[in-house]
Amino acid sequence: MSARDWQGLSISAVLLALAACLPLLGDDYYLTIGVTIAMYTVLATSWALFSGPTHYISLATAAFFGLGTYCTALGIENGLSYWMTLPIAAVLGALVAGLVGIATLRLSGVYFVIFTLGLSELVRQIVTWAQNVSGQKGLYVLTEITEAHIYWQLLGLGALVYLAGWAIGRSRLGFALRIIGDDEEVARHSGINTARAKVLLFMVSGATASVVGGMLAPRYIYIEPSTAFTPMLSFLVVIMALLGGVGRLWGPIVGVIPFTLLWEAISASFPNQTTLLLGFSFLVIVYLLPRGFVGLLEGLRRRVLQREAYA
Amino acid sequence: MSAPTVLSLRGATKRFGGLVAVSDLDFDVTEHEVMGLIGPNGSGKSTTLNLISGALPVTSGTITLRGTPITALSAQAIARRGVARTFQLVRLLPSMTVLDNVRAGAVFGHRRRWGHEAEAHAMRMLETVGLQRRAQAHVGELTYIDTKRVELARVLASDPKVLLLDEWLAGLNPTELEEGIALIRRLRDEGLTIILVEHVMDAIRSLCDRCVVMSSGTRIAEGTPEEVLSDPEVIRAYLGDDEDA
Numbered sequence: 001m002s003a004r005d006w007q008g009l010s011i012s013a014v015l016l017a018l019a020a021c022l023p024l025l026g027d028d029y030y031l032t033i034g035v036t037i038a039m040y041t042v043l044a045t046s047w048a049l050f051s052g053p054t055h056y057i058s059l060a061t062a063a064f065f066g067l068g069t070y071c072t073a074l075g076i077e078n079g080l081s082y083w084m085t086l087p088i089a090a091v092l093g094a095l096v097a098g099l100v101g102i103a104t105l106r107l108s109g110v111y112f113v114i115f116t117l118g119l120s121e122l123v124r125q126i127v128t129w130a131q132n133v134s135g136q137k138g139l140y141v142l143t144e145i146t147e148a149h150i151y152w153q154l155l156g157l158g159a160l161v162y163l164a165g166w167a168i169g170r171s172r173l174g175f176a177l178r179i180i181g182d183d184e185e186v187a188r189h190s191g192i193n194t195a196r197a198k199v200l201l202f203m204v205s206g207a208t209a210s211v212v213g214g215m216l217a218p219r220y221i222y223i224e225p226s227t228a229f230t231p232m233l234s235f236l237v238v239i240m241a242l243l244g245g246v247g248r249l250w251g252p253i254v255g256v257i258p259f260t261l262l263w264e265a266i267s268a269s270f271p272n273q274t275t276l277l278l279g280f281s282f283l284v285i286v287y288l289l290p291r292g293f294v295g296l297l298e299g300l301r302r303r304v305l306q307r308e309a310y311a
Numbered sequence: 312m313s314a315p316t317v318l319s320l321r322g323a324t325k326r327f328g329g330l331v332a333v334s335d336l337d338f339d340v341t342e343h344e345v346m347g348l349i350g351p352n353g354s355g356k357s358t359t360l361n362l363i364s365g366a367l368p369v370t371s372g373t374i375t376l377r378g379t380p381i382t383a384l385s386a387q388a389i390a391r392r393g394v395a396r397t398f399q400l401v402r403l404l405p406s407m408t409v410l411d412n413v414r415a416g417a418v419f420g421h422r423r424r425w426g427h428e429a430e431a432h433a434m435r436m437l438e439t440v441g442l443q444r445r446a447q448a449h450v451g452e453l454t455y456i457d458t459k460r461v462e463l464a465r466v467l468a469s470d471p472k473v474l475l476l477d478e479w480l481a482g483l484n485p486t487e488l489e490e491g492i493a494l495i496r497r498l499r500d501e502g503l504t505i506i507l508v509e510h511v512m513d514a515i516r517s518l519c520d521r522c523v524v525m526s527s528g529t530r531i532a533e534g535t536p537e538e539v540l541s542d543p544e545v546i547r548a549y550l551g552d553d554e555d556a
Contacts (some may be wrong), residue, residue, distance in 0.1 A: 129354035191390035191419040
């Protein structure tokens, strides 16, 4: 590892330690926002691990998230310990992502987007149907787990996702994905097994979203398909990741923090205008920030460096 | 000929719906040979390269590499067996530097490298094509010939045994063409087997050991460049019948 890697690692460790102190403030409102930010950071960062280099926009986050939520809820109802349900959620998320990936990653562009959106809806309908058949309406998730526990778990998972992203970025797999994102035809003719590389990364991001869903299950207390599989979640993850920028590992979090704060502020005073914010953010990304805040910051840095070079 | 056959096509056919782009094509390429695949526009030359490289599946017929069939293999499997190609319209990786473009070949090709070894190998390939000074440049800043050089360096970095060049010399000015021809000759001397789809007659005459001439998807002639270029049927395919003129 180079000196720069150590520097990045120690800065991240300090930031993580600082973030871990949030529950000690004892303020429930901040903690709630902290959980939301941590949740979207993990989701958006793991989403960007796959979609950043390959440019495949996945709207399936809600499907994996809901899968994990139900996995934990059903597990607890059937007598499993909460900690057992998280690895099961991870494996299940990876499996479903693998199957979906094999079936759909041949689709390109907008076809893939539509398919993943449809997938979330399909899973939700199946769960609703299964509940109707069994006569249940929803599920209660009653545990001893507090908001602070959820927060710390999400931080831990976030650290894992960052480590995984860092390792993938330096590996042959990461290089292969960048080549695929640039030109899939070149990737195939250079000897890259493009299908395998894409499916592997899709599985990583599917498993992560599923575990996040499992971790959040105790927070909801009562789960039904419309909350666990809400399509809004998929859209929010995409918007936040793109707003931050998917070209860098630290990009999504730069989008998640301001967006979540703004979202909270708007939901508090104008609860009906949140969709407007979503649409407006999308326009800003497309017209003003095509590479997100990361692109903006790097552009500024380059300009400053150039000015110093001329001075 | 005593040199071993590297690549052979037997009855290779490609149909797009009702259109037969390549019809029942047979030919062999022997080791260390430069074979020209020539013919008028739309005669199926590029499609033939696409069949060999696995970019398109063969409708019927077989393609073998050193006696092993590669007909049903995917493009990536064929690339790993040492068949590498350039594209008729140059394809580079636009978000990367020149060096990273070439590294792509070194990392994933026929021989797989990583880390410093891959980078050193990529630098050597850039030297081979004369671009070592532009290693850190972005591909968007390059001139047309330099983009072609980068593509060739990427392909060479994978240590191919068979090189497929799809009109690699097209669009170059006379000086660049001379450099390009010298470069390809050097590659042949280093032991590569090369299939060349080309329209530039000077290049065909000075480079090719043998030519296969295609017209409307079929082979109409085969032989040395002098033989095939004086063949009346080849001249008719290129220039049309007297009656048409």
